[in-house]
Amino acid sequence: MRVVVADDSVLLREGLVRLLTENGHEVVAAVGDGPSLVAAVDEYRPQVSIVDVRMPPSHTDEGLRASVEARRKVPGTPILVLSQYVEVSYADDLLADRRGAIGYLLKDRVSEVAEFLDALARVADGGTVLDPDVVAQLVVRRGRDPLERLTQREREVLGLMAEGRSNTAIARVLVVTDGAVEKHVKNIFTKLDLPPDEEQHRRVLAVLAYLRG
């Protein structure tokens, strides 16, 4: 894959470039601030960009704003945002355009190389990937009443769906059959009055839309 990396810390940028290169990806640009990210995405049209939230010049949520800006210029360009902290409001900003091809992970997840690369590939394919911590916060924020109608297992499935996983992936995590997961998903959709949808990322968005209230 052709990847753009944006992180103001040389240390992390280098680390990411090495990790990606070793795993057969091509880093077409590695930049250190928001405006350069927008320019690089516009110029190279990468298959996916990895963006740090906190970058110069503002040192606040520059990476988020640059990502939104980049997706405005190059609609739907896949972006995986990495952050030291998990903030639900950041996730809200990223999910606002409901186009998919977006990811938001804690930086630490990079150390699980295989999973990280898997998440990157899902984002590049147009999927939505959210950090389990974000999902957990969303579930807490949503309040308890309608979720209380779900069984423990169904709540687990809901969380994994929100993280952007497919039925097969969920089945693997929970060590159950695909059929069992499908049954849980159908129950969840019925109990929460969500429209049944076959397509993977539309289903994730529906779940997220529900969780974000």
Next chain:
Amino acid sequence: MTQTRTASPPVRWLTQIGVDSAYVLFGFPIALVAYVLVFTLFTVGVSTIITVAGLPVLVGAVYAARAFADLERLRVPGVVHRPAPRPEYRKSPPGAGFWRRLFTPLRDGQSWLDLLHAIFSWILYTISFCFVVTWWAGALGGISSIIWLRYVPAPDPDSKDLNILLGLSDTLGARIALNTVIGVVFLLTLPLITRAFALMPAQFGRVLLSGMAEVQNRISGLREQRDSAVSAEATALRRLERDIHDGPQQRLVRLAMDLGRARQQLATDPEAAKATIEEALGQTRETLDELRALSRGIAPPILADRGLPSALAALASRGTVPVGLSIDETLPRLAPIVENTAYFVVAEALANLAKHSQARAAAVDVVRIEGRLAVTVLDDGVGGAHMAKGHGLAGLADRVRAAGGTLTVDSPVGGPTVIRAELPCE
């Protein structure tokens, strides 16, 4: 005040005699006018308050007293050698009705203190006026008796003049001598008498008219100090968060990344894995260094253990340029806030100097004078340091103010830079 401080002592005394005498001599008639006017208005106002007409008269008395109070506040500082601030008078809220406006000055405590001063200060002024006039007359009349006494007809031989009573001869010379001696005695005691009898009404005025303002000023001073403390703390915390984020946190993420890679490489390329783990070890050591530097920045352990001289010596030896340190080695342990603030002034100034000044040498000087600790950091760099918002020195200024001190930065373009903090310490 500055002229009197620089003038020589004799000039200072003469000036003070003049100021004190003028204060009393003018104060007496002013106090009489104030008494007559204010007391009349006040009594008329109070006695007719039952008819509504008395109220405006009473308010008139209050405003007259306020005018005399303002005049007195202008006159007092020359005598007591400190400012006599004007208190914040209560103001009617905007859009208040007629009655509300009328009552506002009456509800102000200071108004009644003004009235008190206008009605009673004449008593003190009368006493002071008598003494001051007597002493001036005695002094001037006595020492000039050599000129005028000869024109005064000789006293009736039967009368008992002072020179006779004292057993001196009844000659013109004896009388001149006696008068001159008395004049000299008056003259020598004149500074003392004018001082004492000027201070008496002046202190009375200061306490009544500016006492409240002094308390108000003290409170607003404390409020500023507290705001500075809050702001300094917020700045320090933000910086700490950023230092952690940019330093150890990044390194640990990279470390995790590298270890993840190493695990992956282990299966395919053990040699590469070994190299990656080597690197990861290096990262660990650097993370530890950074954490150590950070913790030293938060609360330097040596400062708590050994006090300011040792901590500053350690700081100076870590500097990027040679730093000359001058500090009294026997300086006792000071209050933690003073030690901490002094330490951070030096640390911040040296850090700033290393970043921006291109200095080749620096000097740190710490002295304790009269209950104040003066910390001076000087360098031979390019200057241009300032305390603008967002600059490192602005946070430092807040920190110094929080400790009740002041920070001055003198750094003309082209250098040299002098940063000086004065901290109160008992």
